[in-house]
Amino acid sequence: MQPALRTTLTLPALAAGRPRVVSGAEHLDHPVRWAHVAEVADIGDLLRGDELVLTTGVALPRTDEGIASFVQALAALPVAGLVVELGRAYAGRLPSSMVRAATRC
Numbered sequence: 001m002q003p004a005l006r007t008t009l010t011l012p013a014l015a016a017g018r019p020r021v022v023s024g025a026e027h028l029d030h031p032v033r034w035a036h037v038a039e040v041a042d043i044g045d046l047l048r049g050d051e052l053v054l055t056t057g058v059a060l061p062r063t064d065e066g067i068a069s070f071v072q073a074l075a076a077l078p079v080a081g082l083v084v085e086l087g088r089a090y091a092g093r094l095p096s097s098m099v100r101a102a103t104r105c
Contacts, residue, residue, distance in 0.1 A: 002031035002032055002033050002050070003031070003032055004028065004029045004030065004031060004032070005027065005028050005029070005030045005031075005032055005052065005080050005081050006028035006029060008032045008035075008052055008080075009021075009028075014083070017085065019083060022094060022099055022102070023099055023102035023103045024081070024102060024103075027081070030050070030078075030080045030081070031050055031080065032050060032051070032052045032080040032081070033048075033049070033050035033051060033080070034050070034051045034052070035051065035052045035053075035054060036051045036052070036053055036054070037053075037054050037055070038053050038054070038055050039055055039056065039057075039058055039059045039060075040059050040060075041059075041060050041061055041066065041069070041070045041073075043074075044073045044074070044076075044077065047074075047077055047079065048077075049077045049078060049079065050078075050079065050080050051077075051079050051080060052079070052080045052081050052082075052083060053074060053079050053081070053082045053083070054083045054085070055082070055083070055084055055085070056084070056085045056087060056088060056089055057084055057085075057089035057090050058088055058089045060089070064095070064097035065097075067095055067097045067098045067101065068097055068098075068100070068101040070098075071098055071101035071102050071105060072101060072105060075102075075105030082102070084098070
């Protein structure tokens with residue numbers, strides 16, 4: 001049985017980062033089949049669906065359109081969720097274009 005995204009976010013390794021759900025809270029019961037680290041936007045060919053995608057965003061597109069396309073491609077698979085570590089690429093908060101795209105998807 002695959003754990004739900006809600007459960008996965010409480011695992012010690014993820015909970016230590018104090019994750020906050022900024023979009024898609026209604027999908028927290030989605031099953032997580034696998035976790036996959038992705039630092040490039042064209043990761044879709046390596047995914048089969050239901051992955052929890054972890055990224056720092058360092059190699060993701062810098063334009064609003066590129067970020068939205070990345071999120072839309074993940075949603076089309078669909079992945080279980082996207083976890084973005086704030087830091088070098090996104091200091092303090094996610095790009096609003098990423099949150100808007102996730103909310104639309």
